[in-house]
Structure formats: structure tokens, C-alpha cells
Amino acid sequence: GWWCWIIPLRGGNVSAGIVYDSRLFKLADGPNLGERLRAHLLSHPVGAEIFGNAQIIEHDVHAYSALPYSSKKVCDDGWATVGDAAGFIDPLYSPGLDFCSYTSYFVADLLARNLAGEDVAESLAYYNEQLPITYRLWFETLYKDKYYYMGDAELMSAALLLDVGTYFIGLVIPVYRDPEREFLHLPFEGRAGRVFGGMMKFYNRRLVALAKRRLATGCYGRRNAGWRELYDGFVPDARVRKLIRKGLFHWWRAELTNLRLILTPGAKNRAPSSSTATSTAVAAPL
Template sequence: MTTPAADYDVVIMGGAFSGAAAAMLLKRDHPDMRVLIVERTVHFDRKVGESTSEVAGCFLTRVLHQSSHLSAKHYQKHGLRMWFCKTPEDSVDDLTEIGPRFQSRLATFQLDRSILDEHLLQEACDFGCELLRPATIKLITLSESEAPHTLEIMPQEGQMRTITTRWLIDASGKAALLAKKLGIHHSIGDEHPTSSVWCRFRNVNDLDSFKSRKMFPKLATEAKCIRTTATNHLMGRGWWCWIIPLSDGSFSAGVTWDRRLYTLPEGPSLVTRLQAHLVSHPVGRLMFENAIPDADDTFYYKNLGYHAEYIAGNRWVMVGDAAGFMDPLYSQGLDFCGYTVFAASELVRKNLAGEDTQMITDYLNTAYPRSYRTWFEALYKDKYTYLGDAELMHAAFLMDLATYFLGPVRGVYTNPALEWTLMPYDGPVGAFFGRFMAFYNRRLVCIAQERVRKGIYGRKNHGHFLAPRMSMSPDTSAGRLLFDGIMVWLKAEFSTWMAPAPAKDAIPMTEKPVEA
């Protein structure tokens, strides 16, 4: 039986990072492939994540080859820094800081996502992809046979179009068109009830300014690197804030919180509440006391975490945020975008070349949810319980990053042809590390709860500069940092359980207990 002809080989729903990247990977190596990108917006908006980690940095520079654009239009990121205080009135000179002493070794970036997304989409078009923008997909009819899929698309100007395609890639982001259509979209809000609000600010006083260093001389002592171009996190029990510099001189600042543990200050608007929260932390007050927010550039999300039950089917596949999102703490959202885009592109390419790709589809449908769950339990489940304790976060910082560099980072740099087609922390070794990480995460949660009960939570939030003894690298040297993190963890275990118990009912628990 002859397969009916299709208008396109591939239609990609969504033209931002994941959609444009998938289009580039397909079209640049197969110029005869007919690729249509359907993008609903006239201009791309802001994203909750504007920072990359090392895996996404590798994907951008070594897979998409965007080094020149990133160097010219975005900031090089110099690590992750965390700031802890005991009271809002503390001096910045007294705060505990976690972060590197020197600049980062591997390429990571502070992104203006609207600029990057527009650039990638234009590059996809330069490779020969067709773009329909702005346009809304009104109806998706998936084929269960070898017949093409059918889409009804309404351009902003013009008549409804009905098109057919051999393959459909869902890069619709949080809209998650296919997952919702198929009823396989699941929130993790019950076990990870996070919310986030963020905004752009101008007139921000950065941490490397003359004013900052004159007011707080210790800012010029311990760290030898530039703090401003790092991702600076303000930390508290149940919440954290990000502060990210952007190339136009503005700063992206936001707060993410666990609704079981924290509530934003009251106020007449979201941006007012956000700024009130920022200045309640000494570093936030130093930077944002006189900052000017762009009230029209304020965004809010509730229940950030979600995922699809499976991500591929009969000639369709989901990529990036259309497949799932977890938590912005470690800036790893674009990591999963890179993995899913590369794997999906390989799946589509091989299928259109006539290969049997059922094994790849089956792998993605088991590996993606398994990897998602591994990362969530290892890194984020109930983590907000101990975010405000510098000693516990020091242990997590070292162990989380060391296992990340030993696993995903080392993999994509040393064996990219294989690693990009797999899901992170998959396989026996990845599963072992995932279980280990989930175990120490649960222990740190329990220690934090005990510290709250005993009144010693955040006891090292003053007077410490906690820097890794070496720079993070994708080699076995990260094992030494893993050892350091384990030592900090074990010392925290011992000191917490040796601390005297408080008087009865002196310090009530203010959070729901979490099982070990």
C-alpha cells in the first residue's frame, strides 16, 4: 500500500530554544528535508531560567556552535554563589558565602533568552527551514498508521491552513500541547509545591561596584573573581532568590519558594512583593534598594514542576519544556532541552532514512520518566527545607556539583556522540549515583528538621567563606570534591545529634515532617 504524500517531513510546534535547535540539527545535515516551524508569538517573552549550567553550555557551544553569538550578546557566567544571613539587619561583611574563589573553567552563560531564541530561530531559517509566525495551532490529528499527521493552523493574518506532515515535534514549552492533548501531562505540585515570581530591574548596584566594596570591604578579599557575572542566590528556609546580570545592563531577579514553608510579603502587586522580599536580605538590600523594576516585565508561575508520562509515539516526539520541567535552582532546564532535542533529532533522522526506530522510541519512553524521577529525588525533593542553612547547603553544593561533573558533564564532553542520545543519570552507574544522591538529600532534610527543633538551624550563616578547594572540572578531580562534601555532611550529622535538646515546646516545628 502506498503511503500518502505529506506537505512536510517535519513540523515543529514552537520556535524558541528547543524548537529552533531541533530544526537546526535536522536541516543543517539534511538540506533536502522539508521542515516547518510554527511559532505562535510575534516576539519571544522572558523565561524563568536565564542561566545555563555546564551541560547546556556544552550543547550551545559544541553542538549548536553558538560561541561567537554567546560571546558577543550574552555574559559569560562565572559560577554559582549563595549568600546566607541570620537576620535582615546583618552586615554583608558578616554573611556566609558559598562560591568559587576564581573564574569558572567551562563555558556557561547568563542568557537573555529572548535574544538567544530569536537568534536560533533565524539561524534555523537561514538553514532553509520554513517559518509560520505568528500562527496558532487549532487542531492536531495524530495518525495511528503510516498516514501523515494533520494540523489546522490559523495565521494571525490569512486563512486557516490544513497541512500534513510525516513527523511532529512538540517544542511548545510549558503549553505542552501534545502531553495535554493525550492526557499524559502530570504536575508534581503535590510533592513539590513551588511558586516563582520574577522581574527585570535597572539601576541595580552590583557587588563589584566601588560603592559596594567601600561599604563592605570584605567583598574585595576572599573571592578573586568577578561576583557580578555569577548567578548570585540569596538563600532562606523554604525559598531562594536568583540575581542574574543581562547584557543590556538590567538584572533578572526572582524568588522561588515552597508554599509549605514560606509566603511572600504582602503588597499591592507582585513586583512590590518581590522587591520587598529582595531587600529583606542584606545582599538584596545592597543591590536592589534603589533599583527600578519593569512592572510590565513581571511573571508568575505556580507549581513549576511537571512532566509527560512518555515523550514519543508514532512519528511524534516531545522536546524541552514540552516534555517536562523540574526546578530552576541549579539552572538545569536547558540541560534536558539539549538531551531531548539531540535524541529526538536522531530519532526523526533515522526514521525518515527508513530505519526501524521502535527501539529508540521505547528507550526514550522509559528513560525520560526514569531520568526525570532520578533527578527530582536526588536534587529537589524537599530540598527547600534546608536551603537556608549554610552548612547543609555547603554539603549539598559540593556533592550535587561533584556528581554532576562526574556524570553528565564528563559524559557530554568526552563521549558526545553517545551521551547526547541518552538521558542523564541513566544506566547502572547513573542509577547508583541517583540513589546515593537521593539518600543524602533525605538525610540533609532530616538534619534540617532536627536543627529547627533544637534552635540551631542556620548556625553557620555568619562568618564563613565556603569555597571548593579546586575548580570544578569534567574529570576524576571532582571525586575529591565529592569526598569533601561527604565530610561536611557527616560532621553536620554528628554535631546536630550531639546538640542539646531544647526545652519542651520551646521551638515548635513549622513544617510538615518528611520521611527519611
């Protein structure tokens, strides 16, 4: 139910932080927030290797809760919001740059046409209607309950390959081919966008369901030890299909494991609670 970022900074400092779902994880108690974060980082082999001798920079450790927000209205006559001003979901996958690119390009084009004397009422209506839809589908396809399976290597690997693969197929490749056209159409637009979003929501819901059964039966993370995957890299061409196929293989193999758990006599059937999600971020330079 958590993930960490580690970002080297100029001068030898390192920005480190943790984002977690408060339904599933609690940061251990400690004398102060910095020590709590440091203790968590050192509990992981990678963190221990990097931060074993690190010193916390005092008064530069911060925590934020309930990170996601959205806007029901994003523009009107004379004003428009773009990027994180219009909404924020989760820093995983760094979606802020995508929202910034699409919304800034669209609003810049709208502003230029308005200054040229064009009637932009239709564009304003489209932006107000489509951006909340884009935000909602982006959340439901990529982030809703994702932290349930984040700690299971097989399930998270399937999600990573499918999430990033479909991102390249649906957004990156079209933008590379015709950026001026694509940036004027927000993601998940129209019937095709909703169908595509529906497929992504389906596999995400299935991965969540698989994770909950694994948690209930004590099988969560059984493949984690020794799990290693090296990818060729995601590139904006047909080669990305190979990685999507690999993601589908991981998912379908997990479905077979789930079927065995269902058919196993005496398997527990205790589902985790489903309270409201709250994302929390703790960050510090070390």
C-alpha cells in the same frame, strides 16, 4: 525555603526573581507584587546593595505557581517531545539545558534514522520508558524537599558540592570524553544509573532530616553568620573529587551535630509539617 536570581541585562536593567517552597515561606504582603518582591530583595544585605536605588519596570512583574510538570508519554509514531516540553522540575541548577541537550540529541538521531528508513520502534519504546525515569530520579536526587535545608549554610554547602560534583562525575566528564555516545543514553539509565541515583537520594534525604531536626531544636542556620567558602571551580577532570570530599566532610560534620542534638537532654522533638510542595516563582526586571 527560598532562593533568588539576579541577572544583569543589556541596557542596565537587571532581572531579579525569587523561587520558594510555599510550605516554608510566604512573600510578605504589600501594595502590589513588584513592591513585595522589591521589599524582599532589600531585606537581604546583597539585595540592598544592588537594588537600593532600583526602580521597578511597571507591568513586567509576573508570578507562577506549581511550576513542576511531567509527561507520561513523550513520543509515538510521528512525534516526540524534547526539553521543557517533556517536563520541568525547578530552575535551581538550570537543569533545562541538560534536558534539552539529551532529549534533542536523542530525538534528532531517532529522526535521522527514521528518515533513512530504519526501524526506530525500539528507540521510541526506550525514550518513552527512560525519560520519565530520568525525570523522576532527577527530581528525587536533587530537588525533593531541598528547600528545607536551603537556608542552612552548612547543609546547603554540602548539597551544592555533592550535587554538582556527582553531576560532573556522572554526566559532564563522560560527555566530554564521548559526546556522541553519551547523549544517546539518558541519565540514570540501567542498573548503574539507579544505584548512582539511590546514593544521591540517600544523602539528600539525610540533609532534609538534619534540617528538620535543626528547625525543631532551634539550631537551624547557626553557622550562617560569617560563612564563607571559595571553590577552585568545577572542571571536568579528577580535581572535582576534591570538592566532593569537601561536601562529604560538611555532611558528616552535620551528622555529628545531629547526634549531639539527639543526645542533648530536653531537646525539642517537633518535626515540621509535610504537606504537598508547591514551587512559586516571582520575576521582575528592575
